[in-house]
Amino acid sequence: MMMMELRKIEERAGRLLSLEGKVAMVTGAASGIGRGISIRLAEMGAFVAVLDIEETKGRETATEIEAHGGEAVFLKCDVRSAADCRRAVETMIERSGKIDILCNCAGIAIRKDIVELTEDEWDLAFDVTLKGIYLLSREVVPHMVRNGGGSIINIGSGWSLKGGPRAASYCAAKGGVVNLTRAMAIDHGKHNIRVNCVCPGDVETPMLASECAQLGADRGEFMREAANRPLARVGTPDDIADAVLFLASRMSSWITGAALVVDGGGLA
Ligand SMILES: NC(=O)c1ccc[n+]([C@@H]2O[C@H](COP(=O)([O-])OP(=O)(O)OC[C@H]3O[C@@H](n4cnc5c(N)ncnc54)[C@H](O)[C@@H]3O)[C@@H](O)[C@H]2O)c1
Numbered sequence: 594m595m596m597m598e599l600r601k602i603e604e605r606a607g608r609l610l611s612l613e614g615k616v617a618m619v620t621g622a623a624s625g626i627g628r629g630i631s632i633r634l635a636e637m638g639a640f641v642a643v644l645d646i647e648e649t650k651g652r653e654t655a656t657e658i659e660a661h662g663g664e665a666v667f668l669k670c671d672v673r674s675a676a677d678c679r680r681a682v683e684t685m686i687e688r689s690g691k692i693d694i695l696c697n698c699a700g701i702a703i704r705k706d707i708v709e710l711t712e713d714e715w716d717l718a719f720d721v722t723l724k725g726i727y728l729l730s731r732e733v734v735p736h737m738v739r740n741g742g743g744s745i746i747n748i749g750s751g752w753s754l755k756g757g758p759r760a761a762s763y764c765a766a767k768g769g770v771v772n773l774t775r776a777m778a779i780d781h782g783k784h785n786i787r788v789n790c791v792c793p794g795d796v797e798t799p800m801l802a803s804e805c806a807q808l809g810a811d812r813g814e815f816m817r818e819a820a821n822r823p824l825a826r827v828g829t830p831d832d833i834a835d836a837v838l839f840l841a842s843r844m845s846s847w848i849t850g851a852a853l854v855v856d857g858g859g860l861a
Pocket of ligand 1: 621624625626698701751796801
């Protein structure tokens with residue numbers, strides 16, 4: 594009897610987390626966290642558009658999904674380009690007729706203070722991190738409205754909520770991601786579009802390796818410091834993908850405008 598009930602609970606949880614029949618777009622999906630999110634959403638049944646400027650690695654993400662029985666397509670898209678964002682959305686609408694889930698994950702980390710930063714680097718950080726969310730979301734939202742709703746998940750950072758050293762443009766742009774998320778949640782809630790933000794702590798990806806190199810830090814020491822948090826390890830793309838899955842699914846149907854910190858307790 595007990596086992597039966599447990600199985601029923603598991604079946605119900607599986608149904609609530611299932612993305613069968615859903616169409617998802619993920620940016621920054623050629624690498625690291627975006628790649629992990631794409632794979633997780635596809636595993637749960639979504640048809641996933643893998644968006645990135647990196648063509649070779651982006652195609653690899655889509656191929657890997659298909660090799661495991663999932664459905665995916667790679668679309669080359671520079672999120673700084675209004676034309677690229679429009680084309681990617683048009684392609685998905687022609688192909689699938691709708692977009693249920695958008696995860697804005699593309700990002701770039703420049704580890705400099707404001708004196709070291711060039712104006713071009715400042716603009717690059719804002720264009721990729723913040724303007725990209727605006728450019729792609731404004732194309733997707735009208736289709737979500739037409740389709741009766743959707744879920745948008747923006748990837749912020751622990752440094753959306755607190756500052757960090759030699760990361761001025763990153764902290765500024767990521768801080769903006771959280772409040773843009775709230776503004777979008779307020780504007781589009783009436784159309785059943787939920788907009789949330791996931792704020793990861795240090796996750797082992799090429800970006801983290803690049804930050805270590807930019808700071809000229811010793812790799813071992815850098816990783817030990819990154820793991821110095823209550824749960825005593827750095828994160829994995831899967832840790833973040835699970836949070837995104839929750840926010841993409843029916844499990845979170847009354848959650849919007851939230852900033853969900855996923856960082857092993859680093860900000861605690
Ligand atoms: N890794 C971490 O420790 C960490 C921590 C907090 C937040 N984040 C955030 O998570 C997201 C993913 O980071 P990651 O660690 O997987 O980095 P990553 O460098 O492994 O992947 C970033 C991806 O974004 C793509 N990209 C960059 N500019 C783009 C553009 N203009 N258009 C389209 N795609 C573009 C890159 O080609 C790359 O595939 C970023 O927004 C990052 O700020 C990462």
